Amino acid sequence: xxxxxxxxxxxxxxxxxxxxxxxxxxxxxxxxxxxxxxxxxxxxxxxxxxxxxxxxxxxxxxxxxxxxxxxxxxxxxxxxxxxxxxxxxxxxxxxxxxxxxxxxxxxxxxxxxxxxxxxxxxxxxxxxxxxxxxxxxxxxxxxxxxxxxxxxxxxxxxxxxxxxxxxxxxxxxxxxxxxxxxxxxxxxxxxxxxxxxxxxxxxxxxxxxxxxxxxxxxxxxxxxxxxxxxxxxxxxxxxxxxxxxxxxxxxxxxxxxxxxxxxxxxxxxxxxxxxxxxxxxxxxxxxxxxxxxxxxxxxxxxxxxxxxxxxxxxxxxxxxxxxxxxxxxxxxxxxxxxxxxxxxxxxxxxxxxxxxxxxxxxxxxxxxxxxxxxxxxxxxxxxxxxxxxxxxxxxxxxxxxxxxxxxxxxxxxxxxxxxxxxxxxxxxxxxxxxxxxxxxxxxxxxxxxxxxxxxxxxxxxxxxxxxxxxxxxxxxxxxxxxxxxxxxxxxxxxxxxxxxxxxxxxxxxxxxxxxxx
Amino acid sequence: xxxxxxxxxxxxxxxxxxxxxxxxxxxxxxxxxxxxxxxxxxxxxxxxxxxxxxxxxxxxxxxxxxxxxxxxxxxxxxxxxxxxxxxxxxxxxxxxxxxxxxxxxxxxxxxxxxxxxxxxxxxxxxxxxxxxxxxxxxxxxxxxxxxxxxxxxxxxxxxxxxxxxxxxxxxxxxxxxxxxxxxxxxxxxxxxxxxxxxxxxxxxxxxxxxxxxxxxxxxxxxxxxxxxxxxxxxxxxxxxxxxxxxxxxxxxxxxxxxxxxxxxxxxxxxxxxxxxxxxxxxxxxxxxxxxxxxxxxxxxxxxxxxxxxxxxx
Numbered sequence: 001x002x003x004x005x006x007x008x009x010x011x012x013x014x015x016x017x018x019x020x021x022x023x024x025x026x027x028x029x030x031x032x033x034x035x036x037x038x039x040x041x042x043x044x045x046x047x048x049x050x051x052x053x054x055x056x057x058x059x060x061x062x063x064x065x066x067x068x069x070x071x072x073x074x075x076x077x078x079x080x081x082x083x084x085x086x087x088x089x090x091x092x093x094x095x096x097x098x099x100x101x102x103x104x105x106x107x108x109x110x111x112x113x114x115x116x117x118x119x120x121x122x123x124x125x126x127x128x129x130x131x132x133x134x135x136x137x138x139x140x141x142x143x144x145x146x147x148x149x150x151x152x153x154x155x156x157x158x159x160x161x162x163x164x165x166x167x168x169x170x171x172x173x174x175x176x177x178x179x180x181x182x183x184x185x186x187x188x189x190x191x192x193x194x195x196x197x198x199x200x201x202x203x204x205x206x207x208x209x210x211x212x213x214x215x216x217x218x219x220x221x222x223x224x225x226x227x228x229x230x231x232x233x234x235x236x237x238x239x240x241x242x243x244x245x246x247x248x249x250x251x252x253x254x255x256x257x258x259x260x261x262x263x264x265x266x267x268x269x270x271x272x273x274x275x276x277x278x279x280x281x282x283x284x285x286x287x288x289x290x291x292x293x294x295x296x297x298x299x300x301x302x303x304x305x306x307x308x309x310x311x312x313x314x315x316x317x318x319x320x321x322x323x324x325x326x327x328x329x330x331x332x333x334x335x336x337x338x339x340x341x342x343x344x345x346x347x348x349x350x351x352x353x354x355x356x357x358x359x360x361x362x363x364x365x366x367x368x369x370x371x372x373x374x375x376x377x378x379x380x381x382x383x384x385x386x387x388x389x390x391x392x393x394x395x396x397x398x399x400x401x402x403x404x405x406x407x408x409x410x411x412x413x414x415x416x417x418x419x420x421x422x423x424x425x426x427x428x429x430x431x432x433x434x435x436x437x438x439x440x441x442x443x444x445x446x447x448x449x450x451x452x453x454x455x456x457x458x459x460x461x462x463x464x465x466x467x468x469x470x471x472x473x474x475x476x477x478x479x480x481x482x483x484x485x486x487x488x489x490x491x492x493x494x495x496x497x498x499x500x501x502x503x504x505x506x507x508x509x510x511x512x513x514x515x516x517x
Numbered sequence: 518x519x520x521x522x523x524x525x526x527x528x529x530x531x532x533x534x535x536x537x538x539x540x541x542x543x544x545x546x547x548x549x550x551x552x553x554x555x556x557x558x559x560x561x562x563x564x565x566x567x568x569x570x571x572x573x574x575x576x577x578x579x580x581x582x583x584x585x586x587x588x589x590x591x592x593x594x595x596x597x598x599x600x601x602x603x604x605x606x607x608x609x610x611x612x613x614x615x616x617x618x619x620x621x622x623x624x625x626x627x628x629x630x631x632x633x634x635x636x637x638x639x640x641x642x643x644x645x646x647x648x649x650x651x652x653x654x655x656x657x658x659x660x661x662x663x664x665x666x667x668x669x670x671x672x673x674x675x676x677x678x679x680x681x682x683x684x685x686x687x688x689x690x691x692x693x694x695x696x697x698x699x700x701x702x703x704x705x706x707x708x709x710x711x712x713x714x715x716x717x718x719x720x721x722x723x724x725x726x727x728x729x730x731x732x733x734x735x736x737x738x739x740x741x742x743x744x745x746x747x748x749x750x751x752x753x754x755x756x757x758x759x760x761x762x763x764x765x766x767x768x769x770x771x772x773x774x775x776x777x778x779x780x781x782x783x784x785x786x787x788x789x790x791x792x793x794x795x796x797x798x799x800x801x802x803x804x805x806x807x808x809x810x811x812x813x814x815x816x817x818x819x820x821x822x823x824x825x826x827x828x829x830x
Binding site: 090091266267272276280285286287288290291301302303304305 | 518519520521523609612613614615624627628631672770773774775826827829
């Protein structure tokens with residue numbers, strides 16, 4: 001049924017994206033950056049889509065088996081499975097670090113044992129849309145760090161790019177093999193009330209979360225093996241191999257057996273577990289800045305028996321800390337001289353320096369135009385409507401109804417600084433208003449999206465299933481060719497009514513099952 | 518292998534060996550007091566001498582008695598060499614190289630760490646002294662056993678070995694040094710009867726009592742205690758045995774560079790010292806001086822290995 005909905009949309013009406021219910025305003029190439037909000041965000045929250053049940057309470061076809069399985073299970077048993085999963089995570093040491101929490105800086109990412117199902121045809125379309133999107137973002141990066149045609153053609157305002165701190169002048173002229181600026185992307189999707197997936201934001205700097213996808217799957221194969229077998233769920237365990245293949249494809253020409261290393265900020269980083277996990281799974285060294293040295297415009301790591309050359313560096317450190325010669329001089333996390341090595345073409349960094357301009361929240365509004373400009377295609381997945389407050393008319397309009405919008409700072413990532421209008425206090429709204437008035441260009445506004453909900457273990461004793469909001473972060477690799485991990489990380493807001501799924505703010509995760517045809 | 522990783526492995530092994538050593542010391546002393554009620558001096562104070570920690574102890578504790586010394590050695594978060602702190606340090610070192618060790622080792626290490634976080638002096642009370650330390654010792658044996666049976670004999674194994682064996686040789690020398698002075702001040706007593714139970718406790722601290730009885734029978738003579746703890750080639754916790762394994766691991770690391778054999782590895786001198794002497798030689802020449810030399814040689818080997826394979830600058 002959902003599949004039909006998708007098929008119908010893709011075939012008939014790409015340009016006109018209004019769904020059957022017409023609930024969510026969406027952006028496409030026609031009205032990107034066109035200024036005035038086409039219509040106001042709806043003030044009354046609409047009924048969110050339930051991923052497992054339709055409006056009449058019937059199980060959706062692709063979920064029927066899971067629903068039957070859950071119904072056949074005593075609620076106590078399900079709670080036990082959840083508890084077992086929790087213990088397994090703790091035992092495996094699958095943790096993330098929480099900043100500013102001294103007492104127990106390591107926490108487990110809460111896991112919900114009820115899987116999220118995506119049918120084969122819905123996924124096929126998402127996959128095509130994700131590849132399209134990452135191709136366009138890479139073309140954009142190759143362009144603005146090269147000739148800048150899109151700026152000359154006035155498709156994107158020049159000052160929006162050049163004025164952004166995410167535009168790295170140090171990256172101009174550095175061109176990675178295959179134009180793979182974004183080798184690893186995590187694209188956040190939300191499913192709106194009409195059942196359609198929309199792009200909420202792109203993460204193309206150092207996106208994290210994929211290790212949870214793989215570990216969640218390991219847990220699920222242990223706690224629900226019979227269900228997994230019955231459903232034919234697409235595998236995810238090959239991701240590290242695919243990542244390694246993508247990275248090796250980036251090696252500077254001439255290295256037949258390239259050396260890949262993962263660069264981590266170290267054990268105190270919130271994603272350190274993932275850095276360890278990926279390097280271990282790929283069988284490559286996990287290095288810190290202190291392990292590296294740049295000599296004669298080449299990159300080396302310090303081994304027990306001397307210096308060893310590195311060809312491809314999968315770096316999980318932000319640009320700011322990567323090279324104290326070019327960026328923050330006080331950084332001890334990176335390695336001095338790396339930018340010069342990259343420029344000389346003697347090593348490749350993935351993702352490339354400067355990709356942050358492509359997931360800048362203001363640039364986001366122009367991504368449908370980018371897809372059209374570079375690929376000559378209509379966007380397959382719509383984006384959540386996005387208003388740039390640098391436009392005075394738009395800004396005035398949004399400020400007049402601030403409580404109806406989500407306000408996001410353009411530069412930040414990871415949910416930091418986001419204000420959700422309908423849930424904000426008077427004081428928060430007032431503070432937000434003042435900040436926006438001071439620097440309107442530093443903010444965007446989006447309508448509040450009623451994220452879809454999914455049955456999730458809840459209640460004090462964890463024995464009842466209740467709807468909780470979810471999103472989806474699929475992972476896209478782009479080396480010589482694109483590779484998409486089936487599914488991705490489903491994050492779930494565990495608190496009732498909450499729309500915030502970030503792990504740092506009370507979110508948990510579910511395993512995502514993409515079904516085979 | 519990265520130099521930083523080599524350093525983490527080295528230190529993880531040292532801290533694990535240290536924690537294990539502290540646990541033996543506390544456990545054995547506790548049971549010794551049960552058997553031989555103390556006369557004048559508090560039986561817990563000398564332990565601080567063995568580990569060379571009188572000063573840091575005195576900074577934060579008024580009296581050396583059972584409660585304070587056991588707490589200092591076992592639970593004290595401020596004491597970087599306490600069992601709890603050593604376990605945490607070992608785990609911290611291992612956590613940044615989970616990809617270099619077997620997952621079984623990590624699981625066991627992590628479990629011990631999670632347990633140690635919950636410890637308090639009440640734990641000792643509720644579990645019982647003997648049960649607490651038996652459980653702890655079994656954790657250490659499990660980790661050692663997992664390392665032996667799951668880790669390939671490659672560089673990572675060698676650096677664990679180097680760290681553990683250096684710490685072990687050093688600890689044996691310290692134990693003997695302090696106990697010898699404490700229990701056996703006069704030269705003419707050597708070979709004669711002594712406080713058998715005290716020396717038995719020393720042997721037990723090194724898990725050497727059964728091995729001793731097998732080699733020498735029931736009577737405990739001081740020169741034989743020195744012999745088994747320092748020079749015995751077959752007893753796995755002797756200084757000689759540790760030095761053999763240390764030197765072999767250092768030689769393997771040096772050989773793995775693939776180049777021509779360089780200068781003899783750093784442990785060679787220590788090994789020669791332990792191979793070519795006997796208990797009676799060194800007792801006559803001055804045991805304290807000899808043990809001091811062993812401790813210094815351990816430090817020298819440690820420094821050399823660090824400079825050669827671990828230092829980043």
